[in-house]
Amino acid sequence: MHAWARRIARDWPPEEVCVTDGWHLGYAGGVTFRANSAVLLDPAAARVETVERFYRERGAPPAVQVWRGMDDLDRNLAARGYTKGRAAMVMVRDIxxxxxxxxxxxxxxxxxxxxxxxxxxxxxxxxxxxxxxxxxxxxxxxxxxxxxxxxxxxxxxxxxxxxxxxxxxxxxxxxxxxxxxxxxxxxxxxxxxxxxxxxxERAYLLVLEDNAAALRAYERAGFSEVDRYHYRVGEP
Incomplete structure (x- = not known):
């Protein structure tokens, strides 16, 4: 599992977690995409249908975290009609x-x-x-x-x-x-x-890429970017 996705899932934990068919699937009543999205574990085993079934059974849109380096996943989801949204960055600093x-x-x-x-x-x-x-x-x-x-x-x-x-x-x-x-x-x-x-010893935070005011404030506070991700979201 992507290191930052694992840390976020630990610090912002879903109510329900299912690890199956090459996916880590989290659900928390539909509140926040962070706790209601899938993370790719094994590209060879992963089928998007597994994600769609899991979320649609719970009345939620299928949502997938796409991190840097997951270009094939991003293209595949785009081809299935998944929309891109909530692009964000991870920022860190030493304490x-x-x-x-x-x-x-x-x-x-x-x-x-x-x-x-x-x-x-x-x-x-x-x-x-x-x-x-x-x-x-x-x-x-x-x-x-x-x-x-x-x-x-x-x-x-x-x-x-x-x-x-x-x-x-x-x-x-x-x-x-x-x-x-x-x-x-x-x-x-x-x-x-x-x-x-x-x-x-270190701190991190997540901020939307288009939140210019917050970005400036976090940079002034000593945080700098280390990674980026966005979501691909399918029809509910």
């Missing part, structure tokens, strides 16, 4: 020195083991409906070690999963009215420190 605990204690960010009402309230500001928000919380609840960072006034948030020397940042969001004040940078710093305290 290094992100400040000591005393400095973090004075910052405007709190990191807890559970999301509080301030953290949850930002779903509505982000325009995410209740069903999708609760589905994302079910995914996050399956992560063994997860930290939830929120700016003390509730203007920005993020979360992170820590495992095997890595910390993965997810669900970063800053309320539009307080953007440009450096809150995202503080959320990132707090989550990196949280991960460092749990043995992480």
């Amino acid at each position: 290094g020195d992100v400040g000591d605990s005393a400095a973090l204690a004075q910052a405007r960010v709190e990191v807890a083991s559970r999301p509080d009402t301030r953290w949850r309230a930002l779903w509505s500001a982000e325009g995410v409906d209740t069903r999708v928000a609760e589905g994302q919380h079910r995914i996050m609840d399956r992560v063994p070690v997860m930290g939830y960072a929120v700016e003390t006034s509730g203007g920005a948030r993020g979360c992170a999963a820590a495992a095997d020397g890595w910390v993965g940042l997810y669900n970063m969001f800053t309320e539009p009215k307080v953007r440009g004040l450096g809150l995202a940078r503080e959320i990132i710093g707090a989550l990196l420190a949280w991960g460092r305290d749990r043995g992480a």
Whole structure:
């Protein structure tokens, strides 16, 4: 299995996983493509019909992650009418020195083991409906070690999963009215420190290629691209 796809599946775990016919198939009630898509394991054994049957039995469109180097898979899916979408990149950085605990204690960010009402309230500001928000919380609840960072006034948030020397940042969001004040940078710093305290040495995040503002913010925070992927999605 592709190394980054494996790490993402661990840190953003589907509710149901099936490994069969050369595929790793994940399903989480249709919430987020990351947890509701197939990853190629064995090109010689893989049949697209297996993917289509798995997802259509669950009322979801068949979706496949296509990583760099999977050109044959990409062409085959395109020929079957699968549309390309949600092109994203993986960005990483060393954690290094992100400040000591005393400095973090004075910052405007709190990191807890559970999301509080301030953290949850930002779903509505982000325009995410209740069903999708609760589905994302079910995914996050399956992560063994997860930290939830929120700016003390509730203007920005993020979360992170820590495992095997890595910390993965997810669900970063800053309320539009307080953007440009450096809150995202503080959320990132707090989550990196949280991960460092749990043995992480490197951090990663995923960002859509067309999200120019987020890309600039992550580059300023020391992240750089290491891989790219997109989805091919068939008819439901």
